[in-house]
Amino acid sequence: MRRFFRENSLSLAFGVLFLGSLAGQAIAGWHQLNDELFADGLDRITLGSYLTSSSFAVDVTENWQSEYLQFLLYVMLTVWLVQRGSPESKPLKDAGQESDEKQKVGAYARPDSPKLARAGGLRTALYSRSLGFTMGAIFVLSWLVQSVAGWAAYNETRMQQLRDPIAWGSYLLHSDFWARTLQNWQSEFLAVGSMAVLSIYLRQRGSPESKPVGSSHEATGVEG
Amino acid sequence: MRWWFAALALLLPMILSGCGSGQDAAVRDRAAAFQDAVATQDWAGACALLAPETRTELEAAAKLPCAEAIAEEKLPAPGRPDRVDVFGTMAEVRYQGETLFLTRFADEWLLHAAGCTPQRPKPYDCALHGG
Numbered sequence: 001m002r003r004f005f006r007e008n009s010l011s012l013a014f015g016v017l018f019l020g021s022l023a024g025q026a027i028a029g030w031h032q033l034n035d036e037l038f039a040d041g042l043d044r045i046t047l048g049s050y051l052t053s054s055s056f057a058v059d060v061t062e063n064w065q066s067e068y069l070q071f072l073l074y075v076m077l078t079v080w081l082v083q084r085g086s087p088e089s090k091p092l093k094d095a096g097q098e099s100d101e102k103q104k105v106g107a108y109a110r111p112d113s114p115k116l117a118r119a120g121g122l123r124t125a126l127y128s129r130s131l132g133f134t135m136g137a138i139f140v141l142s143w144l145v146q147s148v149a150g151w152a153a154y155n156e157t158r159m160q161q162l163r164d165p166i167a168w169g170s171y172l173l174h175s176d177f178w179a180r181t182l183q184n185w186q187s188e189f190l191a192v193g194s195m196a197v198l199s200i201y202l203r204q205r206g207s208p209e210s211k212p213v214g215s216s217h218e219a220t221g222v223e224g
Numbered sequence: 225m226r227w228w229f230a231a232l233a234l235l236l237p238m239i240l241s242g243c244g245s246g247q248d249a250a251v252r253d254r255a256a257a258f259q260d261a262v263a264t265q266d267w268a269g270a271c272a273l274l275a276p277e278t279r280t281e282l283e284a285a286a287k288l289p290c291a292e293a294i295a296e297e298k299l300p301a302p303g304r305p306d307r308v309d310v311f312g313t314m315a316e317v318r319y320q321g322e323t324l325f326l327t328r329f330a331d332e333w334l335l336h337a338a339g340c341t342p343q344r345p346k347p348y349d350c351a352l353h354g355g
Contacts, residue, residue: 043328045313153312156312159316161347165309
């Protein structure tokens with residue numbers, strides 16, 4: 001059991017952080033919404049009602065979609081785009097999808113390679129892109145749920161202001177939808193871009209996200 | 225995969241906005257009860273269907289008890305509702321020449337605003353409203 005925890009400590013730690021943060025967001029968001037409802041002379045809602053409300057759903061999914069978009073773009077763009085000196089980049093000469101031999105697929109698969117890497121044809125082609133497909137699917141679904149939940153939450157606010165609700169199609173072109181979306185995207189792109197650049201010159205001893213401390217600033221695609 | 229997206233797109237609005245037929249019916253019934261009370265001049269009955277803040281503001285503005293204050297508002301007596309929209313804790317019922325806004329208090333729907341006429345793109349101008 002101890003070995004299991006030690007060998008999976010990274011994913012377990014982030015799982016705990018995620019659940020703790022989500023629970024904290026639920027409690028804080030519930031109090032925030034009830035504070036607003038009280039100020040408007042409306043009835044406060046239970047925690048159970050808040051957890052199934054469009055307000056909670058939109059606040060959660062607008063962050064999820066942007067995180068998965070960030071990793072989708074990072075996974076996809078780093079196939080072709082490089083950054084000299086960054087451990088986040090491949091070596092400059094390796095830009096592109098690379099050879100079957102280097103990717104260990106088909107005839108070049110090793111004994112311990114996944115079966116789908118050895119199968120060839122469509123199955124290997126799909127498996128070769130499964131990380132991007134999965135990240136992309138979660139991004140699209142999260143963004144879709146954000147759009148629906150955001151539409152419902154925005155219409156609830158409009159009615160509190162004695163205004164007619166709008167259609168979902170209109171909401172997709174509305175500033176509320178794009179403000180929620182773009183405020184998350186800009187922060188993700190800034191974080192990824194700055195990580196790619198700062199890691200050229202700065203080091204974190206022992207982290208695979210950094211080059212070894214003594215590596216040259218010119219060394220590209222080297223992880224510590 | 226395509227059917228799955230289509231199902232999600234159709235189901236999510238209903239799930240997330242709470243606009244199932246149960247809520248629509250409850251809102252429609254409560255709006256009809258208010259309209260009946262106004263039509264029969266059952267002012268005490270109409271006041272009982274107002275949200276607390278709406279009732280407080282009505283009494284404060286008229287400086288009269290609710291039943292007398294609401295009688296002076298000359299609320300219209302519309303016919304069948306054209307459209308009912310429910311999103312979370314708020315609902316809107318549109319009639320010809322009148323719109324009602326309702327809000328959910330615990331397990332029941334109460335009148336948030338009544339006697340509302342459109343001023344698009346501004347909010348409705350309502351004879352009585354809370355908040």
